[in-house]
Amino acid sequence: MIEYIKGTVEYIDTEYIVIESNSIGYKVFCGNPFTFQKYRNQDIQIFTHHYVREDLIALYGFPTREERLLFEKLLNVSGIGPKGALAILATGEPDKVVSAIELEDEKFLTKFPGVGKKTARQIILDLKGKLKGFGEPQEGLFAVEETEDDGAHELEEAIEALKALGYAEREIKKIKPGLQEEVLSTDQYIKKALQLMLNR
Structure with missing residues (x-):
């Protein structure tokens, strides 16, 4: 429904960012919102997935269409909800997730919160062979400057x-x-x- 949002990063929380576009603030849930710290009060473009369920309407945001597509494919796996799919993508390395699925690496997949052996097997069963064309995540938007305080x-x-x-x-x-x-x-x-x- 909403392909992407171009706007200014106005606020960053542990689970989401707020992007202001045309005087509207969009609450966008992200795997790692602090990726956007450097871009606070700057214009960015973020690809979105509009999630609608009886008890929840939410926007989820991704740096690339590729990551969004992987998120959407994970949502189709029984036992994986938006929060679980975001946790899997939070590393910012979707190629490693795809590799684990293709190699049937259950041990790697079960390291994510909420993913047990049964769910890992289901991910492999549902997605193996269906993720061709996934490459490296795009560079640039998520470059991070070194911090100068004690951390x-x-x-x-x-x-x-x-x-x-x-x-x-x-x-x-x-x-x-x-x-x-x-x-x-x-x-x-x-x-x-x-x-x-x-x-x-």
């Missing part, structure tokens, strides 16, 4: 974002020491945390 605020924001994605407190505690090794932006902390989760 404490950014780390806290990243932890809240991980909780919003469905990761348990105990899982976050296990990887927190690895996150405190260097000072990063919120977006970089989230990406590093997700990599640490997947590599456990």
Whole structure:
């Protein structure tokens, strides 16, 4: 229904961003909203999926049409809802997800919150062989500048974002020491945390 929104990033939360376009503020849920931190108060274009259910109407946003298509394909898998599909895409590396599906790597898929063995098998069963043409995510929009403070605020924001994605407190505690090794932006902390989760 809504192909994309071009507008200004006005607000960033742990689960969504607000884009103002033509004096309307659109609440757009994203896998990693802090990807947009650098673009606050700047114009961007984000591809959207308009999700309509009896008890929920929401907009979900993606940097590329490719990621949106993968999100939509994941939604068609029994047991995967919007929150679960976003968590799977939050790493910003859809090619790795596609590779895991094609290689039937259940162990990789079960590292995402809400994805057990049964759901991982269902993802593989439903999507293997149907994801041809997925490549690397586009560069440019999501480049991140280094932060100059001690990173404490950014780390806290990243932890809240991980909780919003469905990761348990105990899982976050296990990887927190690895996150405190260097000072990063919120977006970089989230990406590093997700990599640490997947590599456990």
